[in-house]
Each structure stands twice: as C-alpha cells, then as structure tokens.
Amino acid sequence: MLVVGRKISTLIRLLFIFLLLWIIETPTLPAQAAPTAIDFGTTLTGAISTAGEEDTFTFTAQAGDIVLVRMSVTSGSLSPYIQVEDNLGNSLCDDYAYSQLAEISACTLSEAGTYTLRATDYGDTDTGNYQLYLQRLNEPGNAIQMTFGETLSGYIAKIAGMDTYTFTAQSADVVVVQMTLTSGELYPQISIYDPAGNKLCTDHGFSRIAFIASCVLPISGQYTILTGDYRGAKTGIYNLHLQRLNNPVNGKTLVFDQVQSGTIAAAAELEPYTFEGQIGDVVLARMAATSAGGLDPHLRIYDPHQELVCEGYDAHESLERLAEVARCGLATAGTYTVLTGDHGG
Numbered sequence: 001m002l003v004v005g006r007k008i009s010t011l012i013r014l015l016f017i018f019l020l021l022w023i024i025e026t027p028t029l030p031a032q033a034a035p036t037a038i039d040f041g042t043t044l045t046g047a048i049s050t051a052g053e054e055d056t057f058t059f060t061a062q063a064g065d066i067v068l069v070r071m072s073v074t075s076g077s078l079s080p081y082i083q084v085e086d087n088l089g090n091s092l093c094d095d096y097a098y099s100q101l102a103e104i105s106a107c108t109l110s111e112a113g114t115y116t117l118r119a120t121d122y123g124d125t126d127t128g129n130y131q132l133y134l135q136r137l138n139e140p141g142n143a144i145q146m147t148f149g150e151t152l153s154g155y156i157a158k159i160a161g162m163d164t165y166t167f168t169a170q171s172a173d174v175v176v177v178q179m180t181l182t183s184g185e186l187y188p189q190i191s192i193y194d195p196a197g198n199k200l201c202t203d204h205g206f207s208r209i210a211f212i213a214s215c216v217l218p219i220s221g222q223y224t225i226l227t228g229d230y231r232g233a234k235t236g237i238y239n240l241h242l243q244r245l246n247n248p249v250n251g252k253t254l255v256f257d258q259v260q261s262g263t264i265a266a267a268a269e270l271e272p273y274t275f276e277g278q279i280g281d282v283v284l285a286r287m288a289a290t291s292a293g294g295l296d297p298h299l300r301i302y303d304p305h306q307e308l309v310c311e312g313y314d315a316h317e318s319l320e321r322l323a324e325v326a327r328c329g330l331a332t333a334g335t336y337t338v339l340t341g342d343h344g345g
Contacts, residue, residue, distance in 0.1 A: 066137045148242055156237075190203055225242070252272070280330070309331075
C-alpha cells in the first residue's frame with residue numbers, strides 16, 4: 001500500500017508540473033471586443049492594434065438582400081480582410097487585398113436575420129487603422145432621390161465610403177450618367193444597379209470623369225447609383241448628372257439648318273436635343289463655345305435605339321473651341337438624340 005501511495009503522489013506532482021508549464025507557455029490571445037452594429041449606407045472606423053485581433057460588426061437583413069462591403073486601410077501595414085457570416089457562423093463571402101482596399105462587391109443573403117462582418121489583417125500579423133463601409137444594393141440606406149436631367153453635387157469624405165442615389169425608371173429606358181471631380185484627388189467610379197440589386201453598368205476614370213454612355217434598364221422600378229473612389233483611397237467633391245436617352249427630360253428640338261443656343265451651367269451637366277431623321281440621311285453637327293467659360297465642346301449623337309452612332313469633341317486643341325461631326329449617316333428612321341457637354345466633364 002505504501003508503494004502504491006508513493007506512485008500516486010508522484011503522478012499528482014507530475015500532473016501539477018505539466019499543468020503549470022501549459023499555463024505558463026500558452027500564448028494569450030488578443031481580447032475581442034463586443035460586436036458593433038452597422039447600418040446600411042454608413043462608414044465606420046476601426047483599428048487592428050494587435051496581431052491576430054479581429055473586429056466584428058453586425059447588421060440585420062432580409063432574405064434576398066444583396067450587400068456590398070468595403071474595407072480601406074487608412075494607416076499602418078495591415079492587409080485588409082473582410083468576411084460576411086450568417087447567424088450560424090457560416091462564411092458566405094469574403095475578400096482580401098495586399099493593397100489598400102478589400103471589397104465584397106455583391107453578397108446575396110438567403111435568410112432574414114442578423115449577419116456578422118469580420119474585419120482583420122489577412123495574415124494575422126500586421127496592424128493598422130481602417131474604414132468599413134456597408135450598403136444594401138436593393139433598397140439601399142441613406143439614399144438621395146434623383147430625377148432625369150438633374151445635376152447634383154456630392155462629397156466622398158471617407159475613403160471607403162460611397163454615396164448612394166436612387167431614381168425611378170420604366171422598362172426599356174436607356175440612361176446616361178456622368179460623374180465629374182470638381183476638387184480633391186479621388187478616381188471617380190459610378191455603378192448602376194437594378195431594383196433587385198444586380199449591377200447593370202459601371203465605369204471609372206483615372207482622370208476627372210467617369211461616364212456611362214448608355215445603360216439599358218430591363219424592368220420598371222427603383223434603380224440605384226453608387227459613386228465613390230475606384231481604389232478606396234482618396235476623397236473629393238464631385239458633380240453627378242443623370243439623363244434618359246429615350247424621351248430626354250428638358251430636351252430641345254433641333255431643326256435642320258437652324259442654330260440653337262444652350263448653356264452648360266455645371267460640371268458633369270449634359271444638355272439634350274432631339275431631331276427627326278430618315279434612313280439614308282447624312283447629317284453634319286457642330287457645337288461651338290461662345291463665352292470665355294473654358295468649355296471644351298463635346299457632342300454625341302444617339303440613334304432611335306439609343307445607341308451612340310457619332311461623336312465629336314474639341315480637347316482644347318483649337319482656338320475656335322469647336323466640336324464637329326462632319327458626316328453622320330443615319331441607318332434608322334425616327335427620333336435621334338444629341339447630347340452636348342464639356343469634353344473634360
């Protein structure tokens with residue numbers, strides 16, 4: 001009995017030493033903060049202060065919602081990583097980048113409930129500050145209503161953020177959208193989404209303008225426009241113009257061999273005209289600046305199917321500041337649309 005007791009005592013001491021070593025050598029994991037609620041159409045700031053740290057955010061959605069998420073690094077060396085999880089912890093969508101911006105461009109949510117966003121460093125080794133943006137592409141939050149023929153001014157104040165606009169259209173409408181930077185350094189980006197949240201058309205520019213020349217809308221309903229910086233790295237102020245090519249709003253009628261006067265009053269603005277053409281007609285169109293406002297004329301001619309058929313512009317290369325389409329053959333009978341504007345937006 002004494003030998004057995006010594007063996008048990010020895011085992012207990014060995015077990016105690018093992019537990020003590022395990023406690024001493026096990027690394028301490030970074031403390032995870034409680035999830036932060038985030039609303040659609042908002043941008044929040046965060047920080048990964050310790051290697052391996054992970055920030056969590058929650059939002060409520062409905063079945064069939066489609067969301068967009070952007071994470072932009074504002075300082076530090078982290079490689080942004082974002083993930084969308086359902087209420088059971090299943091990963092639905094994710095993205096990472098070794099540059100400044102990680103973006104989940106469209107994540108479809110199959111059930112109603114609470115979802116989680118996880119933001120961290122992709123390698124769990126680096127730290128830094130970041131911004132996180134969330135938007136629902138169908139029924140977006142914090143949206144500004146827009147109408148055809150309107151020019152609005154906007155401000156991308158946070159690099160990850162995007163501005164949201166909505167407009168109502170009919171099936172088979174064809175629209176043109178122009179975004180022009182007026183101050184700041186952002187690379188303009190515009191995208192159009194249908195009522196269900198599916199992306200239809202997009203464009204971006206590495207200069208002052210982004211331009212969607214023709215976007216066909218398949219159904220009647222509310223459409224969404226998102227504007228932002230293409231790389232999620234810069235801020236700036238801009239103008240946004242929306243127009244319908246079929247039956248344009250505030251369109252003026254052109255008559256052959258007559259001169260019309262017009263005004264481009266704001267950056268991004270486009271002024272529409274219409275004329276009737278027959279199959280086989282060949283037309284000449286000219287646009288000349290008449291004031292010292294710095295306008296570089298640009299004109300576009302669309303056929304009755306709203307397809308761009310002819311174009312002319314003056315890229316500040318002539319003293320006359322004249323845009324000319326010397327010869328444009330018309331292949332279809334019907335109403336043609338002419339859009340006039342500034343070549344640099």
